[in-house]
Amino acid sequence: MEKLIVTGGKTLSGSVKISGAKNAVLPIIAGTLLGTTPSVLEEIPDLEDVRTISEVLGHLGVSVQREGDNSLCIDSTNITTCEAPYELVRKMRASILVMGPLLAREGESQISLPGGCAIGTRPIDLHLKGFEALGAEIVLGHGYIEAKAPHGLTGARIYLDFPSVGATENIMMAACLAKGQTILENPAHEPEIVDLANLLNAMGARIRGAGTNVIKIEGVKELKGTTHAVIPDRIEAGTYMVAAAITGGDIHLENVLSEHLKPVIAKLKEAGVSIDEENDGLRVRGAETLRAIDIKTLPYPGFPTDMQAQMMALLTVAHGTSVITETVFENRFMHVDELKRMGANIKIDGRSAVVEGVPNLTGCPVKATDLRAGAALVLAGLIAEGQTEIGYIHHIDRGYDNLVSKFQGLGALIERVD
Ligand SMILES: CC(=O)N[C@H]1[C@@H](OP(=O)(O)OP(=O)(O)OC[C@H]2O[C@@H](n3ccc(=O)[nH]c3=O)[C@H](O)[C@@H]2O)O[C@H](CO)[C@@H](O)[C@@H]1O
Numbered sequence: 001m002e003k004l005i006v007t008g009g010k011t012l013s014g015s016v017k018i019s020g021a022k023n024a025v026l027p028i029i030a031g032t033l034l035g036t037t038p039s040v041l042e043e044i045p046d047l048e049d050v051r052t053i054s055e056v057l058g059h060l061g062v063s064v065q066r067e068g069d070n071s072l073c074i075d076s077t078n079i080t081t082c083e084a085p086y087e088l089v090r091k092m093r094a095s096i097l098v099m100g101p102l103l104a105r106e107g108e109s110q111i112s113l114p115g116g117c118a119i120g121t122r123p124i125d126l127h128l129k130g131f132e133a134l135g136a137e138i139v140l141g142h143g144y145i146e147a148k149a150p151h152g153l154t155g156a157r158i159y160l161d162f163p164s165v166g167a168t169e170n171i172m173m174a175a176c177l178a179k180g181q182t183i184l185e186n187p188a189h190e191p192e193i194v195d196l197a198n199l200l201n202a203m204g205a206r207i208r209g210a211g212t213n214v215i216k217i218e219g220v221k222e223l224k225g226t227t228h229a230v231i232p233d234r235i236e237a238g239t240y241m242v243a244a245a246i247t248g249g250d251i252h253l254e255n256v257l258s259e260h261l262k263p264v265i266a267k268l269k270e271a272g273v274s275i276d277e278e279n280d281g282l283r284v285r286g287a288e289t290l291r292a293i294d295i296k297t298l299p300y301p302g303f304p305t306d307m308q309a310q311m312m313a314l315l316t317v318a319h320g321t322s323v324i325t326e327t328v329f330e331n332r333f334m335h336v337d338e339l340k341r342m343g344a345n346i347k348i349d350g351r352s353a354v355v356e357g358v359p360n361l362t363g364c365p366v367k368a369t370d371l372r373a374g375a376a377l378v379l380a381g382l383i384a385e386g387q388t389e390i391g392y393i394h395h396i397d398r399g400y401d402n403l404v405s406k407f408q409g410l411g412a413l414i415e416r417v418d
């Protein structure tokens with residue numbers, strides 16, 4: 001089994017280029033299924049999840065080719081099957097995002113039920129309710145969700161009980177080819193939703209209001225391929241910001257949109273970290289004294305749940321007591337036990353974790369229980385005394401482009417070993 005070995009104690013400095021956003025690129029690749037001519041996507045990060053969604057499209061009969069270092073050419077002129085099998089959906093829940101485009105374009109889809117994962121049960125009821133409102137028939141059986149709309153979908157008014165990111169994306173994609181208007185109320189506001197809407201509009205869709213409280217979609221007859229560059233990854237950026245903060249370093253981030261990072265910037269500043277817009281990027285400098293802060297995760301523009309574990313790693317060595325409340329997922333504290341093994345003082349009380357800052361952490365063997373938990377352990381390893389040996393790094397490979405070489409470029413002692 002491959003592992004990451006991190007030797008703590010280095011102060012990080014230098015510049016790091018942030019890659020295209022994982023959570024934008026996955027729905028965007030799914031969205032290209034709606035096009036009857038090829039699309040070219042740029043700023044594609046080198047991630048396991050990108051390989052998995054490309055395999056899903058390949059299984060559907062679509063050609064997905066890497067072009068150069070960071071582009072993908074996707075030819076979805078012909079779709080030969082509408083089934084996403086268990087082996088692929090099990091590897092990556094976002095495979096469910098092909099359901100909306102398939103239903104819209106082919107009038108059917110068969111997707112394996114994704115099941116729960118380390119961070120929660122993660123039902124998909126809101127996606128299915130949305131498809132039903134658009135006129136699809138949904139049947140569950142043999143571990144698959146079968147959706148059918150043989151006569152096409154029809155626009156509808158849909159209210160989401162919770163602003164689910166995936167449901168907003170899936171319903172928005174399905175509604176692009178529906179007859180008439182769809183009004184999606186209480187949708188998710190995440191920047192990745194806006195990036196997807198921009199792609200779809202460039203393909204010929206008529207979507208207004210993405211990023212606001214109401215999204216209106218006028219159905220059109222056909223979408224064509226386009227060229228689109230994916231937005232920078234705000235969670236990868238946040239992770240390197242925490243790396244600067246936790247090591248007392250000085251890092252310049254290239255290719256960031258600070259507008260998307262407002263809640264992360266606000267919380268890091270509250271903890272004493274200096275953050276300045278500089279040279280088309282962000283300069284992040286560690287604090288003299290890191291202060292304890294309270295954090296509550298919320299849908300965008302609130303504090304992102306995908307940064308909760310990394311911030312917890314930082315707060316384990318802050319002065320004072322921090323309270324971190326997770327409201328988006330019901331079980332996203334798997335990293336707590338691993339951080340405690342490194343000497344952190346954390347107690348869980350329902351949906352909150354109470355983090356009592358300690359003077360230092362110590363390296364030991366730990367395991368990445370999910371993607372961001374893995375990132376949190378890398379960050380903790382950067383300041384721990386001695387070596388931190390992180391196992392189950394396939395989780396980290398899902399969502400961090402060239403993590404080892406990016407950290408090495410900043411001066412970290414980190415290597416990947418078998
Ligand atoms: C590929 C991708 O973009 N992943 C992101 C996306 O996941 P994802 O799209 O799965 O997250 P959602 O916004 O849908 O989920 C948020 C909450 O809503 C619940 N829910 C969701 C759908 C549904 O039909 N029913 C339901 O109850 C979930 O269980 C969870 O508790 O947004 C999450 C919240 O910002 C991020 O952590 C993930 O990184």
Ligand SMILES: C=C(OP(=O)(O)O)C(=O)O
Nearest residue numbers: 023093094306371372399
């Ligand atoms: C939870 C995450 O991703 P996914 O929804 O793909 O599991 C994440 O990116 O932190």
